[in-house]
Amino acid sequence: MVRARRSTSGLPRAGGAGTPGRRNPLGASGRGSRVRSWPAAGSRRLAAARQRAELDALQQGIRYRRVFVALLGVIIAVSAFVVLLGTVGLLGETRSRPLTQAEQNRYRQEEIARRWQAWPATGVFPEEVKYLGLDRAQQYARRVGIAPETECAKAADPSVAHVLRDHGCVTMLRATYVDQTSTFVITVGVAVLKDEEARVSAGEQLTQDDRVGVLPVAFPGTVTERFGAAQRQRTGWVGAGPYLVFSTAGYADGRARAAVPPEEILHSELWPAAKSVGNQIAYFLADPPKVPPCTQGNVC
Incomplete structure (x- = not known):
């Protein structure tokens, strides 16, 4: 019977019980024992830091929100103040109040300046105009016709037209009248200047030559x-507001100026009648209007 050879290395055989007195590290059962996993030492600190960061972010958001709300409140307050000031100013401007002297003067000037457009042609040139005849008897000149509105340069002699053009003449309105006996013919021309200042300046440059004026x-x-x-015997003009009111007169029978002796014209009723008619129309145009006492009528 063959005996088993002992291991010459002195080590236990694989799968043996091992050397007496030494403990098997795998335990009696041969299975590996379970090792319990403990959390890392810094995990709590990490969680605390994360929590602090979240808290800081939350507090920062709250601060930002407070700043935003404060700014919004300031903006709303300033806007409300501005609106209040605007409302107060608007009410102050629109409420009825007494007109100042400057406002009354401006009202008169504007009213007079727009009459040539606001009034009908028959309002600028009435059908009948009073004048003083012989022995200062009151008589009436009758309107024969109203000419179409025309350019100033086309309705006046060249020397007069030049002055009117240089001072911004807007237009010329003309109408022709006859005296009460139909002996004299009178053409009245209303030159519309841009304002009263221009009219005064133009009047200073017009010559005193009674042979030129409105056609x-x-x-x-x-x-x-x-x-x-x-046939014009004499011409003249008078200023009224922004208007230069020209008048020219002659005889209805067609006599030319050269055919009439100067002394006859000097003592004739022709020119006083023509001048009176022109002055009456100028008076109508520049008659001061009634100014309301308040900005919104008669009640302040």
Whole structure:
């Protein structure tokens, strides 16, 4: 019977009980024992830091929100103050109050300056105009016709037209009248300047030559049909607001200026009548309007 050979290395055989007196590190059962896993030492500190960061972020957000709310409140307050000031100012401007002297003067000037447009042609040139005849008797000149509105340069002699153009003449309105006996023919021309200052300046440059001024307007088939530039005996003008009111007169029978002796014109009723008619129309245009006492009427 063959005996088993002992191991010459002195080590226990694989799978043996091992050397007596030494403990098997795997335990009696041969299975590996379970090792319990403990949390790292810094995990709590990490959680605490994370919590502090979240808390700081939350507090920072709260601070930002407070700042935003404060700024919004300031903006709203300033806006409300501005709106309040605007409302107070608007109420102050729109509420009815007495007109100042400067406002009353401006009201008069603006009212007079727009009459040539606001009034009908028959309002600028009434059908009948009073004048003083012989022995200062009150008589009436009758309107024969109203000419179409025209450029200032086309309705006046060249020397007068030059002055009007230089001072911004807007337009020329003309109408022709006859005296109560239909002996005299009178053309009245209203030159519309841009304002009263321009009218005054233009008047200072107009010559005193009574041979030049507004060109006459004749209406065919009427007593005025023979009244032309050569038939003008005298011309003149008067200022009123922004208007220069010209007048020129002649005889209805067509007599030219050269055919009438100067002394006859000097003592004739023709020119006083023509001047009176022109002055009356100027008075109508520049008659001061009634100014309301308040900005919104008669009640302040």
